[in-house]
Amino acid sequence: NAGVTQTPKFQVLKTGQSMTLQCAQDMNHEYMSWYRQDPGMGLRLIHYSVGAGITDQGEVPNGYNVSRSTTEDFPLRLLSAAPSQTSVYFCASSYSGGRNEQFFGPGTRLTVL
Amino acid sequence: TQLLEQSPQFLSIQEGENLTVYCNSSSVFSSLQWYRQEPGEGPVLLVTVVTGGEVKKLKRLTFQFGDARKDSSLHITAAQPGDTGLYLCAGALGSGYALNFGKGTSLLVTP
Numbered sequence: 267n268a269g270v271t272q273t274p275k276f277q278v279l280k281t282g283q284s285m286t287l288q289c290a291q292d293m294n295h296e297y298m299s300w301y302r303q304d305p306g307m308g309l310r311l312i313h314y315s316v317g318a319g320i321t322d323q324g325e326v327p328n329g330y331n332v333s334r335s336t337t338e339d340f341p342l343r344l345l346s347a348a349p350s351q352t353s354v355y356f357c358a359s360s361y362s363g364g365r366n367e368q369f370f371g372p373g374t375r376l377t378v379l
Numbered sequence: 380t381q382l383l384e385q386s387p388q389f390l391s392i393q394e395g396e397n398l399t400v401y402c403n404s405s406s407v408f409s410s411l412q413w414y415r416q417e418p419g420e421g422p423v424l425l426v427t428v429v430t431g432g433e434v435k436k437l438k439r440l441t442f443q444f445g446d447a448r449k450d451s452s453l454h455i456t457a458a459q460p461g462d463t464g465l466y467l468c469a470g471a472l473g474s475g476y477a478l479n480f481g482k483g484t485s486l487l488v489t490p
Binding site: 270297306307308309310311314316322324325356358365366367368369370371372373 | 381410412414419420421422423424427429467469471476477478480481482483
């Protein structure tokens with residue numbers, strides 16, 4: 267099993283550009299999440315999904331969109347990137363029958379100029 | 380608002396020393412998890428504690444959940460350079476989905 271995979275590993279954008287961060291998991295987990303990690307701020311939840319077709323907002327959802335068309339994939343879209351979105355983004359999955367223990371991907375380091 | 384406060388924020392010790400990291404809150408958690416993150420990688424789950432007063436051991440790491448389920452501690456015995464990393468605690472409130480993460484404790488163990 268590959269676990270949780272994320273692409274790209276690194277990305278540089280200009281203000282106003284759009285992009286999609288990809289996330290996939292092969293563990294058949296129902297739950298998937300996106301976090302951002304900033305120095306001194308810890309991990310903050312952006313959006314999450316409890317199953318295909320179901321998404322909800324986390325603590326810091328503004329500026330980000332998500333969709334969940336399949337169990338495996340949970341892409342994160344930045345429609346108009348801003349410097350404040352410079353961060354490291356982590357995708358995670360978990361199974362519904364547990365204590366929401368998160369399996370994290372390797373992360374995407376995004377810089378917005 | 381940060382629900383979970385971790386201390387210390389940074390810790391630099393020599394190989395063989397013991398250390399304790401704390402995770403405190405005024406909220407009651409249904410469960411609490413500890414993760415370890417190495418530079419350039421995602422966090423990896425170490426343990427989940429559920430019952431107040433619960434103690435779990437993972438080799439040289441001992442995790443404790445407070446009796447009131449508001450706090451937790453991680454004790455490392457005879458630290459090794461391989462223990463270097465960022466230690467994160469995360470708590471679940473009730474039956475809700477979201478985990479509340481602490482800001483982490485950055486540990487450096489030098490030979």
